[in-house]
Amino acid sequence: MKQQSVTILCPFCNKEQETNLYPIIDLAAKPTLKLGILTGSLFSATCESCQGQFEVMHEALILNGEAFYAFLLAPDYQGAELDRGEASLGELSGYQLRLVSTLDTLKEKILLFDSGLDDRAIELCKLYLLMQMQDKDVDMLFAEHQVSQGKLMFSVFDQQGVLQESIECEDALYSQLYAKAQSFSLEEQVFTRIDVNWAYGKIANA
């Protein structure tokens, strides 16, 4: 996997320096990089001058050539989908393509796909849980699948990103919504943002 050298600026001491980053990451070829993403270390740098640690966000394609998923991390793009054209997507034929803007949603996608869960059904679960909540101005992220308990756990964050609570949904609800999710087809060869807004749009139009 090719690394790319870029010039970055330390936000603490303004020292300009070089760092290496991965524009394309194949988790099947290099499984150790998965931990780097999950811990955030792959998207952070330590200043060579003041030793301060800071996040280095950049566009990246994170794929898994064995599980056939590809996530496009596009930090500055807020649209619902992104069509990268035939040329660059030729090698990703048959892959599930997703679009994310933040490291947290990228981690969530990796956890979901590696747990064998369907992210469309998960977003429908979130929508269902959100409808039961008083405060709807929150973000929800999948946390873990407690297989023996038959439950899916979600973390709820306020708009400042502070963890508020953990909530759960039964596997039975997921299974029900999984069947529903299969009826919402996705456009092929397009990186699609599957989030709770996507789920809301599908339900509203169904």
Ligand SMILES: [Zn+2]
């Ligand atoms: Zn510094």
